[in-house]
Structures are given as C-alpha cells and as structure tokens.
Amino acid sequence: LFLTPARFPMAAEPEPPPLPLVSNILVVGLATPLAEVAAGPEAAPRSQRSFATTAADRERLRRARFAPELSASYPPDRPFAPGAGVACCFCAPSGLRISIGTALSPSFASFVLTDEAYERSYGHVLTCHVPLALDTPLAQPEAPDDAGACGDASAAGEAGAGAAASEQGAASSEALSAMTAAAAAISSAAEPPPLLTVGDLSRGAAVWAPVALCIVSRRHAPLCFKAVLLAVHTLARASLKQPLSLSLETALSHLALAVPLPPPGGPAVRFVLHPELTAPPRAAAEPAAEPESGADDSPLTLHVRAPSSSELPSSDYSAASLLDRLRPPQLLHILQVLALEWQLVIVSDDDERRVGAAELFLQWLYPLAWTQAYVPTVPDGPWLDLLKAPFPYIIGLTSRQLGQLPTPLPERLCVLRLGGDSALTGARGVWSVSGPASPLPPLPPRENGALLSSLSRLCRTAGSLKHALASDAGSPASAAARGVDEGARLAFVHFFASLLRDLPRAREAGAAAAASAGDEAEALDCQRTAFVDMAEPRARPFVSEFAQTQMFAQHVLAGRAPPAFQECSDAFLAERVASLSTSRRTPATTAEDLSLSMAARLEARMGGKKSALGGAMGSAAAATAAAAAAAGEAGGKDAAPAAPGACAAFPKGLHSVPPPQSAAAPPPTGFSYPDGPPRSFPESLAPVSSPLPRLKGEPPPPPPAVSAETRRAWAEALRSLEAHAEQRQTGQKIGASVSAVVGGALLAAPAVGCQVQ
Numbered sequence: 001l002f003l004t005p006a007r008f009p010m011a012a013e014p015e016p017p018p019l020p021l022v023s024n025i026l027v028v029g030l031a032t033p034l035a036e037v038a039a040g041p042e043a044a045p046r047s048q049r050s051f052a053t054t055a056a057d058r059e060r061l062r063r064a065r066f067a068p069e070l071s072a073s074y075p076p077d078r079p080f081a082p083g084a085g086v087a088c089c090f091c092a093p094s095g096l097r098i099s100i101g102t103a104l105s106p107s108f109a110s111f112v113l114t115d116e117a118y119e120r121s122y123g124h125v126l127t128c129h130v131p132l133a134l135d136t137p138l139a140q141p142e143a144p145d146d147a148g149a150c151g152d153a154s155a156a157g158e159a160g161a162g163a164a165a166s167e168q169g170a171a172s173s174e175a176l177s178a179m180t181a182a183a184a185a186i187s188s189a190a191e192p193p194p195l196l197t198v199g200d201l202s203r204g205a206a207v208w209a210p211v212a213l214c215i216v217s218r219r220h221a222p223l224c225f226k227a228v229l230l231a232v233h234t235l236a237r238a239s240l241k242q243p244l245s246l247s248l249e250t251a252l253s254h255l256a257l258a259v260p261l262p263p264p265g266g267p268a269v270r271f272v273l274h275p276e277l278t279a280p281p282r283a284a285a286e287p288a289a290e291p292e293s294g295a296d297d298s299p300l301t302l303h304v305r306a307p308s309s310s311e312l313p314s315s316d317y318s319a320a321s322l323l324d325r326l327r328p329p330q331l332l333h334i335l336q337v338l339a340l341e342w343q344l345v346i347v348s349d350d351d352e353r354r355v356g357a358a359e360l361f362l363q364w365l366y367p368l369a370w371t372q373a374y375v376p377t378v379p380d381g382p383w384l385d386l387l388k389a390p391f392p393y394i395i396g397l398t399s400r401q402l403g404q405l406p407t408p409l410p411e412r413l414c415v416l417r418l419g420g421d422s423a424l425t426g427a428r429g430v431w432s433v434s435g436p437a438s439p440l441p442p443l444p445p446r447e448n449g450a451l452l453s454s455l456s457r458l459c460r461t462a463g464s465l466k467h468a469l470a471s472d473a474g475s476p477a478s479a480a481a482r483g484v485d486e487g488a489r490l491a492f493v494h495f496f497a498s499l500l501r502d503l504p505r506a507r508e509a510g511a512a513a514a515a516s517a518g519d520e521a522e523a524l525d526c527q528r529t530a531f532v533d534m535a536e537p538r539a540r541p542f543v544s545e546f547a548q549t550q551m552f553a554q555h556v557l558a559g560r561a562p563p564a565f566q567e568c569s570d571a572f573l574a575e576r577v578a579s580l581s582t583s584r585r586t587p588a589t590t591a592e593d594l595s596l597s598m599a600a601r602l603e604a605r606m607g608g609k610k611s612a613l614g615g616a617m618g619s620a621a622a623a624t625a626a627a628a629a630a631a632g633e634a635g636g637k638d639a640a641p642a643a644p645g646a647c648a649a650f651p652k653g654l655h656s657v658p659p660p661q662s663a664a665a666p667p668p669t670g671f672s673y674p675d676g677p678p679r680s681f682p683e684s685l686a687p688v689s690s691p692l693p694r695l696k697g698e699p700p701p702p703p704p705a706v707s708a709e710t711r712r713a714w715a716e717a718l719r720s721l722e723a724h725a726e727q728r729q730t731g732q733k734i735g736a737s738v739s740a741v742v743g744g745a746l747l748a749a750p751a752v753g754c755q756v757q
Helices: 055-062 086-089 145-168 173-190 198-202 221-237 247-258 320-325 328-339 350-366 380-386 400-404 444-465 475-499 503-519 520-533 537-546 550-558 563-582 591-605 708-752
Strands: 022-032 066-072 107-114 120-131 207-216 268-272 301-306 343-346 373-375 392-397 412-419 431-434 654-658
Touching: 022 086, 022 247, 055 198, 066 086, 086 120, 086 207, 107 221, 107 350, 107 373, 145 537, 173 350, 198 207, 198 563, 207 221, 207 320, 221 247, 221 301, 247 301, 268 343, 320 350, 320 444, 328 343, 328 350, 328 412, 328 431, 328 444, 343 350, 350 392, 350 412, 350 475, 373 380, 380 400, 392 400, 444 475, 444 537, 475 563, 503 520, 520 537, 520 550, 563 708
Parallel strands: 268 654, 343 392, 343 412, 373 392
Antiparallel strands: 022 066, 022 207, 107 120, 120 207, 268 301, 412 431
8 A cells, every 4th residue: 555645645733822811820928937038149038136026126027028939820730931939039029028007009010031932921010918917927047056066965965874874784763864854954945946926026016918919921011911910909909898799810810811812913802800890980000999989880891912013113111201311312322232232231229110111222122133131120139140241131120239230340331220209309310321331332423313313302302291101091191102102213213224224235245155155154244244344434333343243143144124124114215315316405314304204105105004104003002901991893782981092993803802700609798808819729719711712913924015126226326325415515514614714814804904816
C-alpha cells in the first residue's frame, strides 16, 4: 500500500488557543507572624532586637516595613509564571506598612515584567487597608549565639553527669533527680520569650493591614484596570450596608476566565464587572461609593481594544505633564540617551508617574523598539544590583532607593528626577535631568531644529492646561491634553522619518553586498556603513553610534517599517520635497507646519477615512470606564447608556462578553465583606463556565502606497534641495554682513573726508 500526499494531505498546524485579557489575579498580604524587613539591597527579615511595650517601639511599629506573602493566585490552572517571590516583590516593592488608628486611602501602582522572549506583562496593583486582628503575633529575632552556647554546655554537663553516675554506680536517686531538675531549668532558660502581639503595642487602637490586589495582563490599560480595582474596593465597602447578590469572587473569576484579549486591529472587547455596579453620572473612572437614589441602574461597562499596525502607538498616559514640567532641551537630551541605548534612571515617589514617564519615552522611540532591560519599578533587595550592570537599561527608583546608585556613577548614566508636588502648600516639585558624565554626540542639526521647534510649541500649550498623568477621557481638559499627545507623537515620528529617510537606499547597498558575500551579519554591517556614509558630515558622530544600537539592527532586520510609520514617513518626505521646491524663501519648514496638509492628503487618498496621521487615533485610552459606558451604539436594547465624554466609535466592531453569573445559588443573606476585598477564590463561588471566543485581528498589511523607487527619488531630491537651501541661506548671511559693513562705511565717510564707491 502506497500513501500519496494527494490522497492523505498533511494536517495543518492547530491555531493557538485564544488568550485571556487577565493572565492572573494575585492577592498579597502580610506574612504572619509579622517579620520586619530591612530596606536596601538586603530586603530580608531583620535579625535584631525584639519588640517591647515601650513608646519607642510603638513608633517603630508605625514605621516598620513587614515581609509580604502571596495569599492567592487565580486561576489555579494558570499559575503566575515568575513565581510567588516575584509577585511579592513587585506588589510590595518596599515591604508593607501597617496603619494604627485610621485606615489609609487606597493607592494604585503598576509594574512591568519582561520574559525571555521580550514579551511584557503588566501588573496593576491597588493597595487598600483592612482590619488586622490585634492578636497577630510579631516575629522575634533568632536566639543569640550565647544562648546556643549555654544549651551546648548544659547538654555536655548532662552527658558528663550521666557518665559519672554510671561509673560510680552507687549514686543516690536524690542526686540524680537534683541534676535532672537543674538541666531542665537551664534548658527552659534558653527558650525564646513568648511572642508579643500587635495589640500589645497599639494599646487597643484599631490596626489596619495593607492588602495588594493585583491584575496581571498582557495589555497595559491602567485606566481600565484601575477602574476595575476601585470598583471591587467600592463594592466591598457598600456590601456592609446592602449585601451583594453576586460575590466579588465570582466577578473577578469571570474577568479572568471569560474576557478575551483583544487582538491588534480587531474588535474592542466590552465587559461588565458586576451587575450592581452602576454607571455614575460623573467621571466613570471614579466609581461612586454608594449608588445614588434615582440614578440609572444599568451596570457599568468597560471596554479595551488593541490598536492596529496602521495606527500610531498611544497609551493612557498623558504627555502634557512631561511637556509642562520638562524643557524642550531636556526632552531632547533624554531622546539622545535612549536613541543611543545609554542608561536612564527615573526617580519618583509616585509609582504611576514614574511608569507613565517610562511608557511615554518608549512610545516616542517609535518605530524603534526598546529591547534592553526595562524595569520602571525596582523592588528592594537583589533587584537593585541591576544599577551596576554594564548594559543599557531604563530603571525606575524611589527617592529612598536613590542612595543605591553606584559610586562613581557610570559614564553613560542619565538621571531624571520627577519631584513630587506638596499637598499642603501646593508647591511644585523640581524636575531635573543630570548626566551622563561622558559627552553625548549631538543630534543631527536637520532633525534637531525641527523637533526643538515642535516641542517648544507643545510645551507652551501644555503649560496652559490643567492636566493629570492619566485622566478621565470625558473631561475637556483631557481632550485638550490628547491634542498635545497627538502633536508630540507626530513630532517624534517626523524626527525618525527624517533620520531614517536614507535607510531604503542603504538596504539596497547592503543587499548587493550580501548577495556577493552570502553572510547576513556582513550584510547588516554593509547597511550600517552605507547608512552612515549617506548622512551629513555634521550628523555622522550621532548616526555612526546610533547605527550600532540593537534597536537599529532590529529595525533593519525586520525588512519593512510598520505601516503607520511608513505612511507618516511617506507623507512627511513628500511634503518636505514640495515645500522646498515651491518656496525658496522658507527652506526650514518645521514639522508642525506640515501636519495639517499631510493629514488632509492622506485622508483624501484613503477615501475620507482617518489615517494614522490625522483625526481620532484608536488607542488604549479608550479603556477608561467613561469611554466604556458609551458602547451602547453596538449593543442593542441591553446596551448601557452612554456616559459623558464617552468614545462612541469602534472602527473594527465590538465584542460583548456576557455578564458574570454564579454557578451556585447565592445565600439568602447575600455577600458581605467586612474584611475588605476577597483574599481567596473558593471553588464554590466559581462563575458559570464559558469558553473564550476566538476574535479575528487585522488582516495582513496592504502593499505600500509609495514604491521604493519613489522613496529613493525623494531622498535624493531632498539631499539636493537642502544643499541648495543651505547655500542660499549662507549667501544671504554673507550679503547681510557685507551690506552692514558698506552701510557703516558710508555713514562714516563724511566724518573722515573719504568717498566710498
């Protein structure tokens, strides 16, 4: 029997399973007994004197940082891959501090983890305070060495006494009993004293313990997940007055099991967290503590989507705060550091501000992708040794960790300090940039002038706005801030479009060399050499070092730029050629002068559709609760009402996830949470099982609208036109200087009796 491929075709590779939006839900609390941890690189339980019932130790209890432990990880069949230790380190980077008397307000933070395949996972953490039992014990330090020596001596004494008694054989029973009692007294003296409890030091005052509830996702949507975590905290508080019909464990389990991860360029995903969480009339990103009487009882819906490759990257974080507090030369300095893959440390005590600044810097490097170490939140302990690494990195520190920087500082290390504002006086903190010690190659003059002009205009606009780092999408201030965000994205895209405009010709030169050599590494070196040779002489110090970075190598090896960048680059180069050809007196047209005309041309070419350059850009900022409540346009009768300022357009459609339902009947008394948000996920509160849907993403990118020959012609024309423009500008300066000299001589001629012709 002969089997032919025609009759028995090969089985196709199975499609990968759909991915969930939420990879893990983690709960991190205090380890019992409470063990104090040291700050700094050690971050280990301290072996120091025990607590005592003194006023000094009561104050020490307030300031102490205690060791965390992982209380729960859900789902059980998807364990948190980095492990429990990593979860505790990043959910509580500096340990956990208790509160005596009054509970602190919830605080939100986020962190980033990168695996071996350079895939990033984002943790979104809400830390709230729950009542702590007063009988919770405090860990005591290990027994000192002298106590161990005493125990060894007592054991040796017992052994010697027993040997003497056996040799003599005539010792009385009274002597043996006396020796046994003495040995027991010595051994009891070596036992540790009884453990003190929290109540012994708090004098009966209420004690609150921090609990960190963390959502880990492959999608960084801080506004969406912050709304989810605040809603869980709000519902737990509201359950004390009115028990819930659906448990919070069921709602969170449904979020982790039934909500799919939106594919890039695919439909947005809409979901309901809890049926009793209603959309408030004010900013939906801040759920109301209690439902208002007479308010609409429709459940609050949230949505999140992934932008396609034809859209410029965006995030929930607003660039207006950076543009307001940092001067344009400082922003250009940071761009130099990152574009050359040097080292950057961001210092801020505000976790959200620090991570937001790092995410914006990575966004502004588009179309390049940062592949070096990226840890915007560093826990205490051995993680701080990353600061001594010789490779490029972006690391975030608190002001308390700033002393862990190596001395002397590395030659290529730049430190960005984002000072905090005073809540009492309203004084603004100092934002500064220092380092590196080694001189940076200057940015190419052609790109530097255009970017500096764009950033100066944007900084002036940002200074007049009342903005937040990540604000509700419905407020007018955030609408103006989004305009600043879009302008900043375009300014940096134009910078790299101009910097990389000779890369297609360099690729051809490298391809020709690779055909003769047959070596991919040598072909990459040939492309680098050709790219540097095509740069202007004044730009070559920067370009030569930029061409040696890992980002540049990855961009070249990809073979093709992302569609959104290619579209913007084509429009920018075409408009640049047109402006230099038609207007001889304005050769230095800036990037912001070209944005409107380029957007209009692209929109006309696409048949009225919004391009990546102009109009509303789809972004992860649509993940806010306010924007999510506007999903009624695609939901039918059961759709939620639109919230103020919500985003009503979903260009790729909308997938609605069924609301959560419990697999078991709820108890008659409902669910109440006097101890705060849930810290475990019992099987009895599991939701109704529903498989993850398979959502279709964007199709393969279309062929480029501009041919490679046209791009080469644009690059060559720009080189010639800019050379002529520079010659004219130099001639005008010389003519102005000669006119000034001649004019001065004519004025002085009558005084000295000379005649000038």
